[in-house]
Structures are given as structure tokens and as C-alpha cells.
Amino acid sequence: EIVMTQSPATLSVSPGERVTLSCRASQSISNNLAWYQQKPGQAPRLLMYAASTRAAGIPARFSGSGSGTEFTLTISSLQSEDFAVYYCQQYSNWPPWTFGQGTKVEIK
Amino acid sequence: QVQLQESGPGLVKPSETLSLTCTVSGGSISRYYWSWIRQPPGKGLEWIGYIYYSGGTNYNPSLKSRVTISLDTAKKQFSLRLSSVTAADTAVYYCAGGYYQPNWFDPWGQGTLVTISS
Numbered sequence A: 001e002i003v004m005t006q007s008p009a010t011l012s013v014s015p016g017e018r019v020t021l022s023c024r025a026s027q028s029i030s031n032n033l034a035w036y037q038q039k040p041g042q043a044p045r046l047l048m049y050a051a052s053t054r055a056a057g058i059p060a061r062f063s064g065s066g067s068g069t070e071f072t073l074t075i076s077s078l079q080s081e082d083f084a085v086y087y088c089q090q091y092s093n094w095p096p097w098t099f100g101q102g103t104k105v106e107i108k
Numbered sequence B: 001q002v003q004l005q006e007s008g009p010g011l012v013k014p015s016e017t018l019s020l021t022c023t024v025s026g027g028s029i030s031r032y033y034w035s036w037i038r039q040p041p042g043k044g045l046e047w048i049g050y051i052y053y054s055g056g057t058n059y060n061p062s063l064k065s066r067v068t069i070s071l072d073t074a075k076k077q078f079s080l081r082l083s084s085v086t087a088a089d090t091a092v093y094y095c096a097g098g099y100y101q102p103n104w105f106d107p108w109g110q111g112t113l114v115t116i117s118s
Helices: none
Strands: A004-007 A010-013 A019-025 A033-038 A045-049 A062-067 A070-075 A084-090 A103-107 B003-007 B018-025 B032-039 B046-052 B057-059 B067-072 B077-082 B091-099 B112-116
Touching: A004 A084, A010 A019, A019 A033, A019 A084, A019 A103, A033 A062, A045 A062, A070 A084, B003 B091, B018 B032, B018 B091, B018 B112, B032 B067, B046 B067, B046 B077, B046 B091, B057 B067, B077 B091
Parallel strands: A010 A103
Antiparallel strands: A004 A019, A019 A070, A033 A045, A033 A084, A062 A070, A084 A103, B003 B018, B018 B077, B032 B046, B032 B091, B046 B057, B067 B077, B091 B112
């Protein structure tokens, strides 16, 4: 089973700041990575797949990069609606598909 | 677009079987991989398993001995059964879909909390 590790666990930022979230895989997963955003009391929402392809309707301020074992999700200018928990998920080696433990982006 | 809605009991006794149903609306059930994913309170996400519209299944090895996912195409529903539950199975259970591929999950249902307690 591939273990996904996200860092940091919590990120305190101010609106308008640039934010970079990290996700590391325990072995190479090529670019077989998705990112999700989850707000309190809501289901996760797909942001990105294939590491860098935005899902339908996702604003351009969200971008993804990386391949192999190291990946990043960048929010170029954090908006109030972006405060949430972000999860990465690998789909290279399955079953099972596995998720990271999440990074919480909170208001500074 | 396709929307999903979970339904089922919110409280299940230990050692019993958890049963949930996901109803698909706004689109076809075909060509989707339909998954169940759970999230214990305050914790991360765990993929449970999927069923393809043609009936093929795939389960998380850690849960495989206790999980059954089935599909009713006429009702546009798919279901989860998890047997011999314990308190560790307390979680929000989500249904989710993957169009033409099982790899990433979109859309998702809103989730339903199932508590395992006597």
C-alpha cells in the first residue's frame, strides 16, 4: 500500500497570500495524483487530477505540480472561501487508492 | 449533472451489519465506477471499494473480508454492506463516482454519519 504524507498538518495564512501545500508518496506514482478540498460538514471536492490538471470549474488560482514522489498544490492568492482541509490521493498502485492525512489551511 | 445521495441507518449495534444505499440522479449510472469512501470523525479518508456499472467489484484489502458492494441499475442505486462492525467503523460514509475511470472521485454524495454503538 502506498502511504501519502502531507505537510504541514496546519497552515495559518492571511487572505491574499500565496500558499503551497506538499504531498509525498512512499514510492513513485508518476503523475497519478489528485487533490481535494473539504470544508466543514461538506464532502470533498475534486480540485486537480493527473497532478496538474484542474477539474471542471476550479479557479485558475489553484495549480498543481510534481511527479514521482513529490507534489505540491499552490493557491496563488488565498481567498476567504479557500480556508479548508486539502487532501492528496494517489491512484497509481491499487487497490487501495490512498489519501494523505490532510493539510488544514486556517486564517492567521 | 450527476448527483449522489446516501441513505441508511445512522446507528448500528456492534457486531451487526452496516447497510447504506446511494441513489444516483441527474444522469446515467453507466460508464461509472461507483465507490464508497469513509471518514472517521476528525480523521482522514479511507477508500472502501467500488463497483463498476457492469458489476465488477474491487475492495480495500483491509476491509475485503467484511465488505460487499452491489448495484441495482433499474433503481439507479448502489449499496454497501459492512459486516461485524465495531466502534472503529464509526464514520461519515460517502458514495462517489468516477466517470470511465476508477482513479479519482467526482462527484461525491453529501455523506452520512454512521455511529456504531449499543
